[in-house]
Amino acid sequence: MSRMKTSLPQVQRDEFFNQGPKATNKALIDKYPAMVTWQITNTPGYLGAILSIYRYFPLRDMEELYAAIGRHPRRVLVIVGNKDNVCPYKKCIKLIEESFPDGIVVDIADCGHNVPAEKFEESVKELLLFNKEVFDRKIVIDL
Numbered sequence: 001m002s003r004m005k006t007s008l009p010q011v012q013r014d015e016f017f018n019q020g021p022k023a024t025n026k027a028l029i030d031k032y033p034a035m036v037t038w039q040i041t042n043t044p045g046y047l048g049a050i051l052s053i054y055r056y057f058p059l060r061d062m063e064e065l066y067a068a069i070g071r072h073p074r075r076v077l078v079i080v081g082n083k084d085n086v087c088p089y090k091k092c093i094k095l096i097e098e099s100f101p102d103g104i105v106v107d108i109a110d111c112g113h114n115v116p117a118e119k120f121e122e123s124v125k126e127l128l129l130f131n132k133e134v135f136d137r138k139i140v141i142d143l
Contacts, residue, residue, distance in 0.1 A: 028118050035117065066099035076103035077130040079123060081111030104130060 039046045058065075069076065078096050082089050089107075096105055106126045111119045 028114070032117070063095060063099065066095065070100040070103065075130070075134050076100045077126065078103055078105045079115050079126055080105065080107055081113060081115050081118065082107045082109055083111060084113045086113040 078100060080087075080089060080093065080096065084092075093105070096103075108115055108119045108122050108126075111122075116123045
């Protein structure tokens with residue numbers, strides 16, 4: 001993200017503000033205001049959490065954090081959109097695979113950065129498959 005900080009505003013404009021009929025995320029853009037309004041109204045703490053991310057999310061040195069998580073014995077699932085412009089897929093996939101060598105990395109086709117909103121059904125399917133694998137293996141981890 002720190003490398004993209006100068007181009008991030010343009011990426012945001014391309015992905016979210018291009019509302020023409022040929023916009024790749026037209027359906028998501030059309031329903032996004034209603035989704036956010038619902039979250040703010042029905043989920044206590046949602047707005048505070050989003051504002052906290054904007055205020056405190058680290059924009060650099062995430063590699064060290066990812067590597068530390070990857071060393072933990074708990075199973076890891078990483079779901080990425082193969083058309084993500086915020087965290088470009090081609091640049092990030094190598095870091096993800098190196099950081100989570102035992103993790104499961106799932107690419108969601110024709111999907112941008114907001115995977116759960118853009119491809120809800122595919123996201124849920126992958127989460128359920130992952131949970132089934134973890135619980136069927138009856139992995140016990142001491143914390």
